[in-house]
Amino acid sequence: MGMTTEECKEIICQNYKEIYRFTLYLTDDPIAAEDLTQETFISAWTSADTYKAKSSVKTWLHRIAFNKFIDSRRELKRYNMLLDRYEKSRVRTSDGFEPLRKIMADEDLGSLYKAIHTLKEPDYVCIVLHYIQGLSFKEVAKVLCKPVGTVKWQISQAIKRLKDYLID
Amino acid sequence: MSQDRKQNPKKEMSLQMLEEKLRALSNIDVPSMLETKLLAQIPSGQLNVQRHLNYRWFEFWSWGLSAAFAAALALGVILFHHSTLSTSNGFVVDPVEMPFSHSMVKQNNMSYGIMSMLGSEPNFKLSKEPNSGIEKGL
Numbered sequence: 001m002g003m004t005t006e007e008c009k010e011i012i013c014q015n016y017k018e019i020y021r022f023t024l025y026l027t028d029d030p031i032a033a034e035d036l037t038q039e040t041f042i043s044a045w046t047s048a049d050t051y052k053a054k055s056s057v058k059t060w061l062h063r064i065a066f067n068k069f070i071d072s073r074r075e076l077k078r079y080n081m082l083l084d085r086y087e088k089s090r091v092r093t094s095d096g097f098e099p100l101r102k103i104m105a106d107e108d109l110g111s112l113y114k115a116i117h118t119l120k121e122p123d124y125v126c127i128v129l130h131y132i133q134g135l136s137f138k139e140v141a142k143v144l145c146k147p148v149g150t151v152k153w154q155i156s157q158a159i160k161r162l163k164d165y166l167i168d
Numbered sequence: 169m170s171q172d173r174k175q176n177p178k179k180e181m182s183l184q185m186l187e188e189k190l191r192a193l194s195n196i197d198v199p200s201m202l203e204t205k206l207l208a209q210i211p212s213g214q215l216n217v218q219r220h221l222n223y224r225w226f227e228f229w230s231w232g233l234s235a236a237f238a239a240a241l242a243l244g245v246i247l248f249h250h251s252t253l254s255t256s257n258g259f260v261v262d263p264v265e266m267p268f269s270h271s272m273v274k275q276n277n278m279s280y281g282i283m284s285m286l287g288s289e290p291n292f293k294l295s296k297e298p299n300s301g302i303e304k305g306l
Contacts, residue, residue: 008210016206017198024196034202041206099196112189131190163186 003048011057012041018058018133019065020099025128026069028117030099036072040065055142062135062143066125115165123158130155 003011019040024033043064044051051060103109116127122144129140130151137155141148 005210005212009207012203012206012210016203020198020202021194021196030199034199037202038205038209042209045209045211097197097199099198101197102195103193106192108189109192112186113193116190116193127190131187132194134191134194159183159186163182166186 003045008045011044011061015058015061016041019061022062022128022133023065023069024099025132026066026125027072030097032072033099036065036068039068039072043068056139059135059139059142062129062133062139066143111166112162115162118165119158119161123154123161126151126154127158127162 016037020033020037023036023040024030027033027036040061044061047064051057055063098104100113103113116124119127125144126140129135129143130137135143137148137151140146140155141151144151
């Protein structure tokens with residue numbers, strides 16, 4: 001797929017907020033989320049010719065973002081191991097920007113935010129993609145390379161666990 | 169199922185509320201400079217198109233080379249097959265020198281007239297000794 005600059009701009013404007021939100025929920029770190037969003041789009045431009053119109057651009061970008069997250073986490077593990085070895089002396093700090101400010105201001109949403117973090121990672125990612133990112137079951141399945149049935153089952157199990165957690 | 173819903177509306181409502189609240193978690197702030205940064209990182213459109221074209225050309229050449237290799241291989245097999253043919257009398261003929269089909273030579277009773285009709289005169293003599301190859305004609 002050969003893309004013009006105008007087409008790239010359009011793709012960014014339509015999708016960058018969603019990709020940032022997705023990476024923020026994956027990393028829980030605004031700086032890492034920003035980096036991952038940038039990496040996702042750079043990767044999208046360099047591999048634009050591999051994009052096939054079988055899935056939407058939104059699904060394709062989510063898939064790239066998820067792969068970038070897995071890669072970065074692998075690197076982070078190595079980085080943390082190094083830091084532990086030489087004693088953690090440097091802590092990354094954000095510039096005071098809090099993207100989750102509105103959510104944390106609401107008591108119910110704040111407790112729900114904490115609740116979804118108690119889920120196992122595969123269930124958590126499914127919940128984020130389906131409810132927060134607004135992807136359909138089919139699109140979630142494409143992003144995670146899983147059968148649609150598995151995704152539906154994971155989401156139903158996650159909802160059950162969330163309800164139990166919130167009732168307790 | 170519907171009876172369950174009627175009996176326990178509170179539980180059903182809580183599921184709906186839970187889903188709504190989960191959707192409400194999408195309400196986050198995005199750094200104001202992010203869009204500018206992303207727009208600045210767009211490569212020139214021609215780059216992708218060029219890569220696309222290069223890929224197409226590579227695809228074309230790889231298919232072409234494969235086809236040429238397959239054709240050369242097939243030709244080699246046919247020539248090898250012909251070069252080891254022997255006549256029914258045990259004489260060996262060289263198909264490179266043979267201006268007509270080897271099945272005709274196999275019969276070995278082809279008259280000069282027939283060969284003339286085919287538009288070519290035989291330019292070889294069959295050797296008496298098996299596997300000794302062909303003696304070229306004068």
